[in-house]
Amino acid sequence: MNARNNILNxxxxxxxxxxxxxxxxxxxxxxxxWQYDPQNRIERLRSxxxxxxxxxxxxxxxxxxxxxxxxxxxxxLGNVLYAPGTxxxxxxxxxxxxxxxxxxxxxxxxxxxxxxxxxxWEVDASVTGTLGGIAATGSxxxxxxxxxxxLMSLLPPVHIALLKASDIEDNLYxxxxxxxxxxxxxxxxxxISGPSKTADIEQVLAYGAHGPKELIVLxxxxx
Amino acid sequence: xxxxxxxxxxxxxxxGRAKEALEDGQLRTNFRVAMDSLMxxxxxxxxxxxxxxxxxxxxxxxxxxALSRLPDLLEQLETRLTENxxxxxxxxxxxxxxxxxxxxxxxxxxxxxxxxxxMVSEEMEMNDFLAERHIxxxxxxxxxxxxxxxxxxxxxxxxxxxxxxxxxxxKLFHDKxxxxxxxxxxxxxxIGRRTLxxxxxxxxxxxxxxxxxxxxxxxxxxxxxxxxxxxSTTAPPVHVAVTGIEKVVENLRDVVPxxxxxxxxxxxxxxxTYVNMISGPRKPDELDGPEEVHLxxxxxxxxxxxADAQMRQTLNCIRCGACMNHCPVYxxxxxxxxxxVYPGPIGKIITPHMVGLHQVPEHPSASSLCGACGEVCPxxxxxxxxxxxxxxxxxxxxxxHPKVDGGAKYSRKExxxxxxxxxxxxxxxLYKLFLWAATRFGKLTPKNxxxxxxxxxxxxxxxxxxxxxxRDHLSSQQKQGGQS
Amino acid sequence: xxxxxxxxxxxxxxxxxxxxxxRTYPEKxxxxxxxxTCVMDLFYPEAGLDAIRLLEREGIRVHFPQEQSCCGQPAxxxxxxxxxxxxxxxxxxxxxxxxxxxxxxxxxxxxxxxxYPEVFADEPDTLKRxxxxxxxxxxxxxxxxxxxxxxxxxxxxxxQVALHTSCSARREMNTHLxxxxxxxxLDKVERLDHDHESECCGFGGTFSVRMPExxxxxxxDKTRALRESGAAEMVTADGGCLMNINGxxxxxxxxxxxxxxxxxxxxxxxxxxxx
Numbered sequence: 001m002n003a004r005n006n007i008l009n010x011x012x013x014x015x016x017x018x019x020x021x022x023x024x025x026x027x028x029x030x031x032x033x034w035q036y037d038p039q040n041r042i043e044r045l046r047s048x049x050x051x052x053x054x055x056x057x058x059x060x061x062x063x064x065x066x067x068x069x070x071x072x073x074x075x076x077l078g079n080v081l082y083a084p085g086t087x088x089x090x091x092x093x094x095x096x097x098x099x100x101x102x103x104x105x106x107x108x109x110x111x112x113x114x115x116x117x118x119x120x121w122e123v124d125a126s127v128t129g130t131l132g133g134i135a136a137t138g139s140x141x142x143x144x145x146x147x148x149x150x151l152m153s154l155l156p157p158v159h160i161a162l163l164k165a166s167d168i169e170d171n172l173y174x175x176x177x178x179x180x181x182x183x184x185x186x187x188x189x190x191x192i193s194g195p196s197k198t199a200d201i202e203q204v205l206a207y208g209a210h211g212p213k214e215l216i217v218l219x220x221x222x223x
Numbered sequence: 224x225x226x227x228x229x230x231x232x233x234x235x236x237x238x239g240r241a242k243e244a245l246e247d248g249q250l251r252t253n254f255r256v257a258m259d260s261l262m263x264x265x266x267x268x269x270x271x272x273x274x275x276x277x278x279x280x281x282x283x284x285x286x287x288x289a290l291s292r293l294p295d296l297l298e299q300l301e302t303r304l305t306e307n308x309x310x311x312x313x314x315x316x317x318x319x320x321x322x323x324x325x326x327x328x329x330x331x332x333x334x335x336x337x338x339x340x341x342m343v344s345e346e347m348e349m350n351d352f353l354a355e356r357h358i359x360x361x362x363x364x365x366x367x368x369x370x371x372x373x374x375x376x377x378x379x380x381x382x383x384x385x386x387x388x389x390x391x392x393x394k395l396f397h398d399k400x401x402x403x404x405x406x407x408x409x410x411x412x413x414i415g416r417r418t419l420x421x422x423x424x425x426x427x428x429x430x431x432x433x434x435x436x437x438x439x440x441x442x443x444x445x446x447x448x449x450x451x452x453x454x455s456t457t458a459p460p461v462h463v464a465v466t467g468i469e470k471v472v473e474n475l476r477d478v479v480p481x482x483x484x485x486x487x488x489x490x491x492x493x494x495x496t497y498v499n500m501i502s503g504p505r506k507p508d509e510l511d512g513p514e515e516v517h518l519x520x521x522x523x524x525x526x527x528x529x530a531d532a533q534m535r536q537t538l539n540c541i542r543c544g545a546c547m548n549h550c551p552v553y554x555x556x557x558x559x560x561x562x563x564v565y566p567g568p569i570g571k572i573i574t575p576h577m578v579g580l581h582q583v584p585e586h587p588s589a590s591s592l593c594g595a596c597g598e599v600c601p602x603x604x605x606x607x608x609x610x611x612x613x614x615x616x617x618x619x620x621x622x623x624h625p626k627v628d629g630g631a632k633y634s635r636k637e638x639x640x641x642x643x644x645x646x647x648x649x650x651x652x653l654y655k656l657f658l659w660a661a662t663r664f665g666k667l668t669p670k671n672x673x674x675x676x677x678x679x680x681x682x683x684x685x686x687x688x689x690x691x692x693x694r695d696h697l698s699s700q701q702k703q704g705g706q707s
Numbered sequence: 708x709x710x711x712x713x714x715x716x717x718x719x720x721x722x723x724x725x726x727x728x729x730r731t732y733p734e735k736x737x738x739x740x741x742x743x744t745c746v747m748d749l750f751y752p753e754a755g756l757d758a759i760r761l762l763e764r765e766g767i768r769v770h771f772p773q774e775q776s777c778c779g780q781p782a783x784x785x786x787x788x789x790x791x792x793x794x795x796x797x798x799x800x801x802x803x804x805x806x807x808x809x810x811x812x813x814x815x816x817x818x819x820x821x822x823y824p825e826v827f828a829d830e831p832d833t834l835k836r837x838x839x840x841x842x843x844x845x846x847x848x849x850x851x852x853x854x855x856x857x858x859x860x861x862x863x864x865x866x867q868v869a870l871h872t873s874c875s876a877r878r879e880m881n882t883h884l885x886x887x888x889x890x891x892x893l894d895k896v897e898r899l900d901h902d903h904e905s906e907c908c909g910f911g912g913t914f915s916v917r918m919p920e921x922x923x924x925x926x927x928d929k930t931r932a933l934r935e936s937g938a939a940e941m942v943t944a945d946g947g948c949l950m951n952i953n954g955x956x957x958x959x960x961x962x963x964x965x966x967x968x969x970x971x972x973x974x975x976x977x978x979x980x981x982x
Contacts, residue, residue: 004313010526011294018716020292024284029277030479112511120424137494149511150457173479182475191498196450200366206412211450242920283723291720532718551907555924591911593874603723614786641790648776648794674916678923679954689743689752693771
């Protein structure tokens, strides 16, 4: 029994004598309605994300570590998960030292199996970078890797994301093309467009289903 | 108080179940409110008619293009996924698919499975299969979790618990989880979140569906709002994805319009909270993610639909649920009335090739052919046309070789009635005679003419037919030498 | 009808047909054929006569071939292709005179235009005549509005009506838009919206007798919505829906009623009040 061959043979028999259809992709349709002037791009992303309860703070680039500290303070959070191997991770650590911040910096530096309980239940917040943002849909793009593993943006109840203003693209197609995604994708690529939510009960929107209850985006003005 | 309809007690026919559902005021209100809201959301998400119709057409072309080269794409998908370290399995039947999934779990000595949302796993009745083998499979999508807790099947493909209101959920949580009853939806969600978090942490295997399988890059794309899909596909050491063979698309760029169509048609969202693109298991230097990723490609009758060029179009479906949201029949009877995995208009046209039309002979007739479904389908499946086709298969005699296991409604008597109808309508003399008799003896129409008079008074023919009136009017016009 | 775009192999993958452009309309003709429809023939013949009068008022000579019967839709929607074809062929033959065909029912007009190509899909030789018939077929409101370009004076008393459009008329012929515009030409008629205006009334031809439970629920909702609109009456361009809605209202012992749009329009335009 070879299910694979059976299935493929059946399909091929059904297509006998036919030719494959021509490629009919319409680039303009997926880009033109979703293009923005540079000044509107951030506005568009911001309004879409805020509509689904994302907290947005535009900042001058160098102010973000202090902002993170402030966000943790105001929520009375005791620790924050970060990626020491990244540049922003190093910046955060440096600020923490200089500012004498009292929240504990937790490094995600070992496989998840070694500390599942802590990761699942005891981490209050995380800080990650992003590959960029998409204005059309109000989305962040994350390419997790060994420095910033996937669970960083999923497990903690609060996720703080750093987004450079210059990394915001008009739409998903433009970003795919500009960054040649089809040449190679990471193990896991994520588009994140707000805090976790569900409307499964009576269609009433409730936030914080399984992913983070709060998504905070720091838009770093670098243009 | 709404009845819950437990899996084991579904009455035998569509009409029987419909009658029960129609008498359930709470259920009808729940669905009416929900469907109205979903229709409004979709309309708001597509304000520009040109863009909407252009995108639907593009979606249709992309799916048709992929189907026109399906076997090659499946091979390409398999090659790229394998290169990426994903193990690809093929299953012709749900039994085979279940065996494969079970085999993977057993090889890991697993006993706990957590599941993100997967309609294909419902087709497989995977939870039951695993339970019989002492493997617990817990639903993690909030709606699926709720129906699982209550021993029910989902009543909608996107919003499985849409037939329940918050009081019903609260009571369920109280009964099954021992928590205090509450009217607060946020609190109910918090309860669900706490309970499931442990499952994510402890599960041996995570099972998910796939929204789009991308052949070009060997990627599985999943959309969701809750985060349970990401949890199920990231936290456990093994991830098993199950999907139908029709879910493969050729190029990465194809998902741009398809995801847009899906999220806007389903819930009126520009995009879901998470779009999760998986291209392989954990790499040697990565710190999380499953160590093994499997994809199970399921046929279960899809290749039969594929063999028929007209029915092949059912495989365009991207499982958005817009058709059922707009269906006046579905709105009134809810998903359980269909008695099968997939309800609503799409359910009526794909179930026949999964289980055989003989099993669901009433499905094609459970529609007034109003066309609302075809009007909103993001990939332009001609649903009313396909329902018509199934009606044709249903009434074929054995000699006419009905397809999709049809012929269940073949009736010599009914055929004979239609032959009489043909005679009347092709012989003007007979037709006129019929008209004369009907108008002359119209008052003798019995007050009870079967099913019609359940909802109407019996219609009484006019005293003179239009044939009669027109002939007189037009000949007097002639005599007057033209128009008045 | 699904198009086989460039690959004519019978098992080629189908795509949805290209969206049709807006319909172009001819000048007002001197003569037309009226296709009365079987429902109108038996149950609303006066409305058929009113349709004729409306056309004659525009200076058009109306023909009513006595051999006409039914467009074939009941058998078609029941799945009986062969039987449909025989009846459809008879209509095709008698309408084969090149004259515009005016149909006071959106679903029957839709049958001619949209579904006859499907009925005769296996007969390539007949398809040319089918396409020709489709070209010349107009639903009544469409014809009055876009071909006759009627100029009307409203001779009636101020009133409010609700408009119900059959699903096939709406989706295949855009009848709801044509009917609204025609009603808009009557300055003493106010059209009121009703709840879930575009939802099916539950007729669906044989659906109403095959699935009476669901159909019944649908017509109850529709009749309630129509009554609660505040209108004095309902008008519709489709005899099937009319039969369904009025039959239900009668059973419910409601006083609210519907009328065929043709009768309503003739009354307003001619000043002749019907009893």
